[in-house]
Amino acid sequence: MKIRVVIVDDEPLARLAVKVRLAQRDAFELVGEFGDGDSAHEGILALKPDLVFVDVEMPGKTGLEMLAALAPAQRPMAILLTAYDSFALQAFQLAAIDYLLKPVDDERFDDALDRAQQAFPYRGQVRAAAPAAPAIHTFSVRNGSRTVLVPASEVERIEADGDYATLHANGKTWLLRERLHHLIMQLDPRQFHRVHRSSIVRLDMIAELCPLTNRDALLRLRDGSVLRASRSYMPALTAALQQLNKNAE
Known part of the structure; x- marks a missing residue:
């Protein structure tokens, strides 16, 4: 089963960069993209994606506000994108699985997708839960x-x-x-x-x-x-x- 992905970013080039990288990973399927928080909120409710890439700062409703407005049961796994490092604690509180600083290098992007694959089997049990239990003891x-x-x-x-x-x-x-x-x-x-x-x-x-x-x-x-x-x-x-x-x- 593929992980269904939505991208939310007001910059078309930033959305394209995520799409190009996602296309290299067979386990992920892009199902939608949005340029603002309001349309993303409605789109996520309609599409019910498993994972969302969210730009933290956007005109109107920010990425964090958009995620916070979703009920925990409706909130997909989230990977936050931002040029600033001052939102880390809020990201943690919203159960974001990773937090990527722009410009994002390829290795960090792959790390984030690996975390999403690791957490995906557990998402249906507790939508806003902590990441999956460790495999290595x-x-x-x-x-x-x-x-x-x-x-x-x-x-x-x-x-x-x-x-x-x-x-x-x-x-x-x-x-x-x-x-x-x-x-x-x-x-x-x-x-x-x-x-x-x-x-x-x-x-x-x-x-x-x-x-x-x-x-x-x-x-x-x-x-x-x-x-x-x-x-x-x-x-x-x-x-x-x-x-x-x-x-x-």
């Missing part, structure tokens, strides 16, 4: 002739190494034959976030976030290591950290 890694089981809950960060990924857990490193692009789909987004093309971090390992002038950030982890978080991943990371802190209160 334990990593199986080779250590010479032995197979070592590394619980996902003990993994502090994961770094890309060509076709491999390096797991960092309890002061040890383990090499796993898997790309980060596939790993992030199988990890619980309430615990793990991709912060860069080359790194995934467990959220509760972040001790300090220092913004940089180019809208990237430096992350200092509790083990003393420092990682760079790129600007395209920052909105979703910021929202996830705010929610983590809220849950801890």
